[in-house]
Amino acid sequence: MSEQPRQEAPLAQDNGSKRNFAARALSGSVGRNLGLVIALALLVVVGAVTAGDRFASVDNFLTIIRFASIIGVISIGMTFVITAGGIDLSVGSVMGLASVVASLTAVQLAATQSSWVLMVAVALAVGVAAGLVNGVVIAYGNVVAFMATLAMLVGARGLAELISGRRTQIVIDAGFLRFTRADFLGVPVLIWIFAVVAVAGWFLLNRTTFGRRTVAIGGNREASRLAGIKVKRHTVYLYVLTGLTSGIAAVMMLGRTTAGTSTHGGLYELDAIAAVVVGGTLLAGGRGTIVGTVLGVLIFSTLTNVFTQNNLDTSVQAVAKGVIIVVAVLLQQRFASRDSGRS
Amino acid sequence: MIKVDHKTSLLDVRGLTKSFSGVRALRGVDLDVRVGEVHCVLGQNGAGKSTLIKTLSGVYEPEAGEIRWLGEVVTVPTPQAALDLGIATMYQELDVVDGLTVAENIFLGHERSTGGVLHVASTHRLTRELMQRLGHSSISPSTEVGQLSSANKQIVSMARALSRDTRLIIMDEPSAVLDSEEVKNLFRVVRELTSQGIAVVYISHRLEEIREIGDRISVIKDGRSTANGLDVASTPTPDLIRLMTGRDVANVFPPAVPIPEDAPVVLDVQGLGLRRTFHDVSFTVRAGEIVGLAGLVGSGRSEILETVYGARKSTAGTVSVAGRKLPAGSVNASVDRGVGFSPEERKSQGLLLDEPIFKNVTLSTFSRFARGGFLDERKERAAASAQIDALELRPADPDRPARTLSGGNQQKILLARWLVHGTKVLLLDEPTRGVDVGARAEIYGLIRRLAEQGTAIVIVSSEIEEVLGLADRVLVIGDGRVLTTTAASNIDEHGVLDLVMKGSAA
Numbered sequence: 001m002s003e004q005p006r007q008e009a010p011l012a013q014d015n016g017s018k019r020n021f022a023a024r025a026l027s028g029s030v031g032r033n034l035g036l037v038i039a040l041a042l043l044v045v046v047g048a049v050t051a052g053d054r055f056a057s058v059d060n061f062l063t064i065i066r067f068a069s070i071i072g073v074i075s076i077g078m079t080f081v082i083t084a085g086g087i088d089l090s091v092g093s094v095m096g097l098a099s100v101v102a103s104l105t106a107v108q109l110a111a112t113q114s115s116w117v118l119m120v121a122v123a124l125a126v127g128v129a130a131g132l133v134n135g136v137v138i139a140y141g142n143v144v145a146f147m148a149t150l151a152m153l154v155g156a157r158g159l160a161e162l163i164s165g166r167r168t169q170i171v172i173d174a175g176f177l178r179f180t181r182a183d184f185l186g187v188p189v190l191i192w193i194f195a196v197v198a199v200a201g202w203f204l205l206n207r208t209t210f211g212r213r214t215v216a217i218g219g220n221r222e223a224s225r226l227a228g229i230k231v232k233r234h235t236v237y238l239y240v241l242t243g244l245t246s247g248i249a250a251v252m253m254l255g256r257t258t259a260g261t262s263t264h265g266g267l268y269e270l271d272a273i274a275a276v277v278v279g280g281t282l283l284a285g286g287r288g289t290i291v292g293t294v295l296g297v298l299i300f301s302t303l304t305n306v307f308t309q310n311n312l313d314t315s316v317q318a319v320a321k322g323v324i325i326v327v328a329v330l331l332q333q334r335f336a337s338r339d340s341g342r343s
Numbered sequence: 344m345i346k347v348d349h350k351t352s353l354l355d356v357r358g359l360t361k362s363f364s365g366v367r368a369l370r371g372v373d374l375d376v377r378v379g380e381v382h383c384v385l386g387q388n389g390a391g392k393s394t395l396i397k398t399l400s401g402v403y404e405p406e407a408g409e410i411r412w413l414g415e416v417v418t419v420p421t422p423q424a425a426l427d428l429g430i431a432t433m434y435q436e437l438d439v440v441d442g443l444t445v446a447e448n449i450f451l452g453h454e455r456s457t458g459g460v461l462h463v464a465s466t467h468r469l470t471r472e473l474m475q476r477l478g479h480s481s482i483s484p485s486t487e488v489g490q491l492s493s494a495n496k497q498i499v500s501m502a503r504a505l506s507r508d509t510r511l512i513i514m515d516e517p518s519a520v521l522d523s524e525e526v527k528n529l530f531r532v533v534r535e536l537t538s539q540g541i542a543v544v545y546i547s548h549r550l551e552e553i554r555e556i557g558d559r560i561s562v563i564k565d566g567r568s569t570a571n572g573l574d575v576a577s578t579p580t581p582d583l584i585r586l587m588t589g590r591d592v593a594n595v596f597p598p599a600v601p602i603p604e605d606a607p608v609v610l611d612v613q614g615l616g617l618r619r620t621f622h623d624v625s626f627t628v629r630a631g632e633i634v635g636l637a638g639l640v641g642s643g644r645s646e647i648l649e650t651v652y653g654a655r656k657s658t659a660g661t662v663s664v665a666g667r668k669l670p671a672g673s674v675n676a677s678v679d680r681g682v683g684f685s686p687e688e689r690k691s692q693g694l695l696l697d698e699p700i701f702k703n704v705t706l707s708t709f710s711r712f713a714r715g716g717f718l719d720e721r722k723e724r725a726a727a728s729a730q731i732d733a734l735e736l737r738p739a740d741p742d743r744p745a746r747t748l749s750g751g752n753q754q755k756i757l758l759a760r761w762l763v764h765g766t767k768v769l770l771l772d773e774p775t776r777g778v779d780v781g782a783r784a785e786i787y788g789l790i791r792r793l794a795e796q797g798t799a800i801v802i803v804s805s806e807i808e809e810v811l812g813l814a815d816r817v818l819v820i821g822d823g824r825v826l827t828t829t830a831a832s833n834i835d836e837h838g839v840l841d842l843v844m845k846g847s848a849a
Contacts, residue, residue, distance in 0.1 A: 208716045209710045212709050228707045286697060
């Protein structure tokens, strides 16, 4: 209540909010992600102690990040749909479908005659098309995102099997392989792609109207609609975005494995969701963090690497993954109840 | 039958204090409740009423202070302990389970069973008895609670309290979800309970209600008792407002200002209808005019407002703004043409609770501050701050999450949103719901000021007094039809109710 005369110090207030902003930015992104950074550091220490130089080498670190890059790109797209209160279960199988279509003999022939970029364009187009179908069915057909994308998961996988006849299609286009398997400044192109997608994703989420709409819809869909935000249209864009990242991931997968197959991307949706949620994005929507997602992806890929370097069973690894997911979500709930700011 | 002696002290609370992470929510609250009385607790939002209730019902543990129950010093460490003493609480957000039946809800947590097997027949019999005692024998024990109205859910909640040996029922703003007819019924039930020796602690913002139902009043301000056990009948309203706000409230409603003769019609609604909800609604609003829609809950008044805005798609008629027709069912078109809407349910329909104030203020306009899709939060914050100052929104920190604000200040966020947008037509649905008495006068003043600046305003409220006090012209709505349109000065509350009763009888 304003029974007392208001403070007549707009300047001081302005400084206050600036100081606030700086302090918040610092405590926000570092503080919020501190737990993840510590977890990652612990894993690195465990890896260095148990596997020694086999683990702690520049080559191995590049391997870890390269391993993380494909699921990482998918997770960036997933961060957006989850922040908006949605979910996309079809990312893995759409990636498989895109890899199959882009590596069809006809496409590869056309690519050798023109440019390897054609293969990239086809993969991205398949991803975007699948995302468009998801988005339209969800936004305008009013189908729950979980069901619509579950249908796409099954359907896209089946379509990929039909098209490829369940055969593995080898990538022969030299230009494509040269690009996707190259190093740039000593770092593999796959890692560069991940870095570019992550940085672009960060800007898109935190600095653009697209990102603001995403957070607003996830925070309160009805309030956003009544404020005049085109919620349905934006929902379509969001699923097109995950489709696009699946297409990019397909290109990366084709480069890494030199083959397109309908089995690419199996269970990737679960890895991506786990990375996003462990990273601190709220599954209920309204809060998303790209930095957290990147750290989440790195934690899982480092974990896998530590286990592999120690020749441990993949089943043990799966159990450890499960424990990490639960602990991370528990810690986050503690954190979220303590302050309701954001990074 | 319990012997009713209206002098016996039932609950005596002294010097209760409670802090949350360093902030003192209660700093010395006294409350003495006698057997069989209705004891009203008055206070603005944030005064500490909720904390007091939760402390008495065992949700929070107080740091200092004494609670005496029938003369004995007691502690209430858990909700179960409160129930065991005989204290039941009806929270504002009704704590009934929609998917269970009436009987299952009433005996939830103390099911009648042997070795895990439920006694369905006796449970239903006891439920019927309770419903009879509350004068609602029409509610069947086997009805699913989700299908009941809010009023009947409240009855179920009360029956649950009675199903245990309850001596004191705490009711947290029970009338907030009820219309005037249902409130009367609630009062009948409350009188029934008190005549059986049960005491009621009644929390409400509405002074008229307290006058009608209360025996004594205690007032809390800033976590402290400012009055304890005043007699309702002999305490004048201005005194209560002063105790509550620390200042005088001279006139609640700002004086109406005559609208210039040449003020253009900004909003023109013709023959608007929505199938099975309302029909043939026509009215115009001129720049600077405030038009009110009065009617009971369920009359269709909120639906009319939502349809004008485009949040619902009309099935008949047209809405024009400044002479141009709006496409049916398009919120975007309305917003583009300068129509703003403040919804009934602020929290679920209006705000991003975890987002800072400034992002809530610019929710309709942030893309205007952006360049090529890139946000400019500095400009957004500046625009929001200007409105925060103009509306005296508190706290004046644009980075505070909306969740932490009082109801009145949350309402100001929504007004600020449309002020930044520069709206020509403002549709307000229940602008003072959950806003305390002190802040209401402020909101009324703001609405009138907006009208003076040339905004055409339509207001819907379940409080007829509010519509009549604020509006220039009033449409009385009953059963989805406009019963009459008249100058607000030509009609009083009884006149409106008369029309509504006749209208629904016809």
